[in-house]
Amino acid sequence: MNKILQTENLGKVYRVGKIDIHAVRGVNLNIEKGEFVSIVGPSGCGKSTLLHLMGGMAKPTTGRVFIEGINLAKINDSERAKIRREKIGFVFQRFNLFSALNSQQNLEIAMQIGCNGSVDHQRIKEIMRLVGLENKLYHKPLELSMGEQQRVAIARALINNPLLILADEPTGNLDSANSYKVLYLLKDLNRNLGQTIILITHNQEASKIADRKIEMKDGMIIFPS
Amino acid sequence: MANLAIANLSKRKTRTLVSILAIAIEITLILVLVGLTKGTLNDVASRIQNIGADIIFLPPGASSILSLNNYFMHINLKDSIITTEGVKAVSPVMTWMTNKLGGIGGNIIFGIDRKEFNNVGGNLELLSGKHLQGKYDMLVDRRLAAANNLSLNDQVEVLNHRFTIVGILKAGVGARIYIPLTTLQNALNEPNRVSLFFVKCQSPEQVGEVASRLEKSFPGYQTQLSETYAQDLTESARGINQFISAITIIAILVSFLVILLAMYTTIIERTREIGILKALGATKAYIVKTIVTEAIALSIIGILCGYLLSFAAQTWISNAYPLITIIITPFWIMLAGTLGLVSGFLGSLYPSYRAATLDPVEALNYE
Ligand SMILES: Nc1ncnc2c1ncn2[C@@H]1O[C@H](COP(=O)(O)OP(=O)(O)OP(=O)(O)O)[C@@H](O)[C@H]1O
Numbered sequence: 001m002n003k004i005l006q007t008e009n010l011g012k013v014y015r016v017g018k019i020d021i022h023a024v025r026g027v028n029l030n031i032e033k034g035e036f037v038s039i040v041g042p043s044g045c046g047k048s049t050l051l052h053l054m055g056g057m058a059k060p061t062t063g064r065v066f067i068e069g070i071n072l073a074k075i076n077d078s079e080r081a082k083i084r085r086e087k088i089g090f091v092f093q094r095f096n097l098f099s100a101l102n103s104q105q106n107l108e109i110a111m112q113i114g115c116n117g118s119v120d121h122q123r124i125k126e127i128m129r130l131v132g133l134e135n136k137l138y139h140k141p142l143e144l145s146m147g148e149q150q151r152v153a154i155a156r157a158l159i160n161n162p163l164l165i166l167a168d169e170p171t172g173n174l175d176s177a178n179s180y181k182v183l184y185l186l187k188d189l190n191r192n193l194g195q196t197i198i199l200i201t202h203n204q205e206a207s208k209i210a211d212r213k214i215e216m217k218d219g220m221i222i223f224p225s
Numbered sequence: 226m227a228n229l230a231i232a233n234l235s236k237r238k239t240r241t242l243v244s245i246l247a248i249a250i251e252i253t254l255i256l257v258l259v260g261l262t263k264g265t266l267n268d269v270a271s272r273i274q275n276i277g278a279d280i281i282f283l284p285p286g287a288s289s290i291l292s293l294n295n296y297f298m299h300i301n302l303k304d305s306i307i308t309t310e311g312v313k314a315v316s317p318v319m320t321w322m323t324n325k326l327g328g329i330g331g332n333i334i335f336g337i338d339r340k341e342f343n344n345v346g347g348n349l350e351l352l353s354g355k356h357l358q359g360k361y362d363m364l365v366d367r368r369l370a371a372a373n374n375l376s377l378n379d380q381v382e383v384l385n386h387r388f389t390i391v392g393i394l395k396a397g398v399g400a401r402i403y404i405p406l407t408t409l410q411n412a413l414n415e416p417n418r419v420s421l422f423f424v425k426c427q428s429p430e431q432v433g434e435v436a437s438r439l440e441k442s443f444p445g446y447q448t449q450l451s452e453t454y455a456q457d458l459t460e461s462a463r464g465i466n467q468f469i470s471a472i473t474i475i476a477i478l479v480s481f482l483v484i485l486l487a488m489y490t491t492i493i494e495r496t497r498e499i500g501i502l503k504a505l506g507a508t509k510a511y512i513v514k515t516i517v518t519e520a521i522a523l524s525i526i527g528i529l530c531g532y533l534l535s536f537a538a539q540t541w542i543s544n545a546y547p548l549i550t551i552i553i554t555p556f557w558i559m560l561a562g563t564l565g566l567v568s569g570f571l572g573s574l575y576p577s578y579r580a581a582t583l584d585p586v587e588a589l590n591y592e
């Protein structure tokens with residue numbers, strides 16, 4: 001077995017005024033290479049917070065996250081940034097492309113950051129073909145449909161060949177046709193390339209695309225219990 | 226190669242244009258102000274030096290900026306000066322500022338005795354007309370004539386008298402306006418007084434000795450060597466130099482603040498983009514570099530526009546005010562540009578630091 005991500009008793013508390021909000025509590029997870037896992041749960045149950053903790057974007061209040069055995073709590077900000085650029089590809093609900101740049105340039109930026117400045121246009125073309133948008137290299141985000149924007153965002157997440165893709169409600173802004181396209185794209189990436197994916201969604205239907213489903217409520221994992 | 230910094234310049238056009246304009250104005254302010262001062266000082270100095278006298282002999286209290294003087298001395302001093310060892314010729318001159326006929330703050334008039342002025346070297350070259358003869362004859366130089374549309378036999382009213390232009394001089398020697406010495410003395414009710422003496426020495430090697438001899442014989446009076454006039458003038462214009470420094474510092478400060486504000490609002494507006502960069506794993510250095518690059522690009526474009534604007538202003542001013550000289554030197558072009566760049570760089574440091582230290586999740590969720 002090839003564990004790439006583990007969490008141990010992971011917890012995150014936000015303090016708002018005098019109230020503590022336990023956004024994530026006691027989460028223990030094991031993700032293996034090649035898995036397609038969905039984390040599903042109602043709005044506000046802590047899915048995004050958990051994803052940020054797993055991706056090294058936020059620091060946990062309690063517990064630990066290991067990526068390929070590296071304890072994210074033990075390393076500093078710039079080392080966590082290195083983990084993100086080398087091992088993680090994020091996909092967000094709001095696509096989060098750079099609106100001033102076209103698709104190719106959006107991927108170039110990710111490549112510059114991930115590969116110490118070197119850019120490989122051939123690879124950009126290949127990845128764009130993989131997401132079915134090889135003819136939209138020079139379109140800026142606003143010249144693309146929402147579904148296309150999300151596929152560019154997925155291409156960007158893939159460009160540096162990450163260990164793990166963390167997708168936070170990738171279909172949240174899409175109509176059902178586009179949602180299916182995106183979900184099946186993720187499925188294909190997992191099947192054909194063995195890409196490890198964690199998909200976060202509040203949509204039970206969407207969560208079925210994954211091979212393994214984890215349910216969350218009130219910051220905790222309720223299934224499998 | 227994709228460049229977020231450059232792409233953002235064209236995306237945020239108004240901010241970009243306003244910042245560029247502010248920097249361009251800053252550069253123009255410095256270059257034109259310095260150019261105006263330098264041009265004026267240079268022009269004055271070269272005209273005095275071109276007279277060809279060796280020493281300017283001045284009454285106690287007088288300044289080497291001749292146009293500022295209101296001090297007179299008795300014309301009898303001439304006889305003692307001429308008998309000083311080493312002196313070859315002396316020319317008494319009365320100076321007077323008129324606010325007529327254009328120029329910055331007016332024009333200086335020299336009242337001269339033509340022969341004596343000639344003897345100290347003051348070779349007034351006529352382009353047309355004749356030399357001073359009658360009481361109310363006047364000579365003007367070509368530049369002043371052109372600026373005021375004057376030609377031979379035109380009448381000019383100064384000092385409550387009507388003067389006739391009898392000759393047009395080649396520009397660049399002494400004052401731009403000459404009238405007979407006695408006429409000026411009488412008009413000022415000072416028939417026996419003069420403002421300065423130009424002194425010619427018997428040989429150039431003696432100039433220093435003669436000057437100290439004169440200072441010894443006439444305690445309190447001053448001698449100004451023609452050779453060092455330009456330098457002395459610049460030094461005595463200290464106040465002007467301080468003024469220029471002050472304006473320069475203010476201009477630099479303004480462009481620093483413009484960039485600071487432009488970049489600060491930019492990073493606030495682009496907080497989410499910075500969050501994306503963080504999610505992509507960008508280092509702090511990468512984020513700082515992105516912001517600083519954008520600021521430097523803004524500065525460079527602003528500086529180049531400033532150069533264009535400066536040369537346009539130079540052309541416009543010298544057309545509109547032909548008596549004004551603006552000198553834009555390569556040194557000041559470099560200095561103004563460097564200062565603009567440095568202030569742009571410094572102005573972007575704090576915003577870029579703020580951007581680099583944003584919390585990734587908060588930045589990403591920023592609305
Ligand atoms: N920065 C914060 N400060 C305070 N409370 C926060 C912060 N971020 C999240 N929370 C709270 O933590 C809880 C979990 O939030 P989270 O965004 O992880 O939920 P979610 O499951 O992703 O919800 P959604 O499906 O709506 O995206 C919520 O109650 C939220 O209000």
Ligand SMILES: [Mg+2]
Nearest residue numbers: 047048049168
């Ligand atoms: Mg969420």
